[in-house]
Amino acid sequence: MRQFCDAIDAAVQRAGLLAGHLVLAIAAIQVCVSLMRYFFSYGSILLQEAILNLNVVVVALAVCFGVLRNVHTRVDIVGAGWSDSAGAAWEALGALVLLLPTAVFLVLATTPYATQAWATLEGSRNVGGLGGIYLVKSVLLLMAVVLVLQAVAVLIRVAVLRTDPYPHGAEGPVDG
DSSP: OOOHHHHHHHHHHHHHHHHHHHHHHHHHHHHHHHHHHHHHHHOHHHHHHHHHHEEEEEEHHHHHHHHHTSOOOOOOSSSSSOOOHHHHHHHHHHHHIIIIHHHHHHHHHHHHOOOOHHHHTTSSSSSSSOHHHHHHHHHHHHHHHHHHHHHHHHHHHHHSSSOOOOOTTTTSSSSO
C-alpha cells in the first residue's frame, strides 16, 4: 500500500516540476510572439495556440501538484485546532466527500470529450494552427484520473497506514 501511495506521489511530483518548466516555455513563446508581432509585423497562429494549450497542461498538472503538496484552496475553520489524528481524519473525510466525488465526476465528464477528440484526431480550427488538440483534451482526463488516485492515496494513508495524509506538505522538498 505504501508503495502505491509513494508511486502516485512520485509521478505527481515529476508532473509538478514539468509544470514549472512549461511556465518558462510559455513565457519564452509569448516573448517571441510579441517580438515577432511588434518588430516584424508577423503573427503566428501556431505559437499563439501553443501558449493556450500549454496553459491547459500547466493548470492540469498544477492542480494535481497542489493536492500532493497540500496547498490546494480551502478553509480550515473546523479542524484548525485539532490533534494530528483528528486532523488526519478530517482530511480523509474531505477526500472522501469532496475530492473523490469531484474527481470521479471529472473522469466521467472528460472521458467522452477526450474519446471524441481521439476518434477524429481533432486539430486546430484555425488554418495554420497547432494540431493535436486531442492530446490536450487527454491531459484533462489524465488530471481527473490522477486526482482520483490521489484521493485514494489520502484515504489509504489515513485509514490503513495511519500516517500523514499529505507527507509532502508545502514545507517539504520540491525536487523529489
